[in-house]
Amino acid sequence: MSATTQTPKAKAPDSRTTSRGAQLLGDRRLPVLVTATLFIAMYIGGLSRYANYGFGEPQVFLNLFIDNGYLLVAAVGATFVILSGGIDLSVGSVIGFTTMLTAWLVEKQGLPILVVIPIALGVGAFGGFLMGYVIHNFEIQPFIVTLAGLFLFRGLCLVISKESIAIDDSSVSSMAQAQASLGMGFLSVGAIVALVVLAVAFYVLHYTRFGRRVYAIGGNEQSAMLMGLPQGGTKIAVYTVSGFCSALAGLLFTLYIQSGDPLHATGMELDAIAAVVIGGTLLTGGSGYVLGTLFGVLVLGLIKSIIQFEGTLSSWWTKIATGVLLCAFILIQRAMTTRRKT
């Protein structure tokens, strides 16, 4: 501040015509581009290394969506929350609870899956609504409230059953095995649902009033309030969306794995948050793109595929690679935000 007042020459016009590097760093789309480039580079790297093992098959690429559809849906929900400046730790537990609830209702209660789906989605959305209500109305930090949600839903899983429940229902398995042919490969129901969710989220965030409010609150809550935006309603809605997405992700996970287990999806909230951060959404809120989240999920999925193709690497390298990527992107974000302030 004091520097700009002392030297009026170095004001806005000068800073606008700074070097292209600085301009590039200030661009909000930069992290998304970096992630997309990283994804393409990793894919090409995989192609050149494992070309003889069938890495180039289109189906390998489509499998990224099939194997990570549930994560994509969960991460889209987390994107909403993080854009609004909050955090949701209950994602993994809600997913686990949904698999348990679905398996229990279908197998033990004999309800048809078409009845179970709306129930499961409703429970997830209601859980998110409750958390949002407490966060807004009692001004408790989102971290603590969703932490309680994490405990609650994981506990409810165990209350339903300590054992895992396999789903043998024919309609569920036919739904899980349904494939949409794309000529060169196929997509599962889960992958298609995930892509639809992504499209809807893209529309909502960028072309509706609600989406703008989410960005506004995440950017600066005080200003948003002074502008007269309905802050409470938006906040509660954001957590409801996250709860809904988590429940939907749980349903997709149930289809993917065809069982309910109280320990399913433990720690998946970290994967979801990591995907959002790698996708370039600022954790302080207010800046980011849901398309970035898609690339974040794809990068995480590609790490898993490459580790599978490599064969000699063990599963824990996934965690280490995720951590390293997370670190790199956080540092990029940091560089961006300091650049914008000056």
Place this chain on the structure above:
Amino acid sequence: MTTTPRWRALTQHHLFWPVAVLVVLLLINVPFTPDFFSIKMTDGHLYGSLVSIVLFGSPLILVAVGMTLVIATGGIDLSVGAVVAITGALTCSYISDRSDQDALSGVFLAMGIGLVAAVVCGLWNGFLVARMGIQPIIATLIIMVAGRGVAQLITDGQIITINSEPYKLIGGGYWLTLPFSIFVVAAVVAVTVALTRRTALGLLVESVGGNAEASRLVGIRSRRIKIMVYVFCALCAGIAGLMISSNTSAADGNNAGLWIELDAILAVVIGGTSLLGGRFSIGGTVVGALVIQTLTTTIYTIGVPTQTNLVFKAAVVIVVCLLQSPKFRAKVFGARFGSGPGANGSGTSAATPADTTPTTAAAPKMEVS
């Protein structure tokens, strides 16, 4: 008439509610296990429910004490669980490679290696938070995610079992009829209390948490203080990691210290330390950790199915947080507190620092989340 002011002073003491919850939880056990409070002497060791609560709760107390200081500076450390796993993995893998696992020098060296690794993790967290200015929750998320992978890398994905008598002492051994880990915890707590309350260090930590920029302008090296608390927190987690791996004589990269960061944060919050930073209570944290351990023990003893443990925990978290929320109290107890002006004034001033400083109350979300 003479008891009323005393009673009021007692209920407004910051340790009153945590201790009350602890006492109630302990008393709940009595109808189910009549000899709950009795402590027996067997084979020269003291046995009893109270002893085992402290014994099993000791890693949590250690981690929570470290976490208290981090939270007091307005930060949070999610990586403690991973640090527990890394320390245990390194120490056990070093000991298991020795030909003579009982050799004292080897055990000390192994523990040293483990603790150095913990300190390195703490330095990294502190560097990211204090130097790079990254939000604590995100900065520590990196080690939380990658650390378990590193721990599994060290143990090669296996559970390393060791057979070392001296190493067994720290987590499962007895000394002067009491579990040795109780002495370790007592020493760490005593040192922490002495350092923070007998020197100016505690005040500095609180001022950094209250307003880092202001304390820097006053002349406090707030960056150094921040790095120090993260290192201290990681060191506490490292000692807890030694205890956990020593108690089971095994290192499990995947499950050692799982969720301990959440339990520790919970203990801190129950103990009355505000997540906004700026004030802390080590005593409250110790009581909070004991409350959590007692809750677990109570659930076992009164015969509630163990799987409802987490639901209970969730209920406790919500109730404690709601009680601490000024807005909730205003809504629910508003009429009662409002009747007496004296009670109202002292109630709010004792409640949270957020009440007295409107600027921090306006943006608490930004600090932590």
